[in-house]
Amino acid sequence: MSRLDKTKNLPIYQKAMLIYQLVESLMASLPEEDEYIQDTKELIRADAMIIPAKIAGAEGGDLYSIRMQNAALIREHAMHLYVQVGSLRFHESYKDLEYVTLIRKELDEFRVLFLDWVNSFDTNNHIWDEWGLFNPPGAIRSTEIDGFEEDDFNSDDFFDEED
Template structure:
């Protein structure tokens, strides 16, 4: 099974796809003639619903703790915004079938539980220090010395070039 197939089969990814499909269904019952809702809430809901599975795939593709946590923060933000945006539609009189709203919000709650377990499974020992301090594993401070700085690295050796003249770039 390919890595992409493994990602698609993750319970959190499956739930994210479910959220996307429910969001698609929900935005179809928003009246097309309500330009305000179409240009704001509907657009933002679809953006958030699309971000979630994409960022899960991105986090799974890169195994570094700091990058996975950065994706997780974006996923959390998108899911929370989608939850609120869907909830705001409850107060729109033009929307008759409000069952979609409740169903989507319940699905986001289920997603949150999967999300907690997914994030807990990130490997805290596989990271590059985040000098901004946001996505470091527990116990790593932004002002700590970066252990990678002790590793001698010559880009010319790495890229196999002998030309030290970078003026041509």
């Protein structure tokens, strides 16, 4: 089984694709004459498209730091999607609230799958993130943080010498 097939069989990926399909159905039900809703529509669609792509990216990378970077982006876009879809409830020109309720329910279920998925990441398979954000828990090297000395900086390193 190929890596892509394995990714497509993951419950979190399948849920992300279901959410994307629901969002596409929602898009078809949105009124064309409302400019704000049309702008919101593009944000909603973009968020829904990015989530499965980032799951595939995380699965393809297999390194903890890469998977966590993708997970952070998935979380951000899922949260945006939840808020943007929910905001449709407050627009007079949109009355079909069943999609809003359904998509938000699916996103709540997605969050549970997301937590399980992130907890399955192999913390032993990582490269060091010098920014410290995507290192496994407890993997902060204080020598790296404290290791920079002012004398280590040489501005000449950034300019080409002219002959």
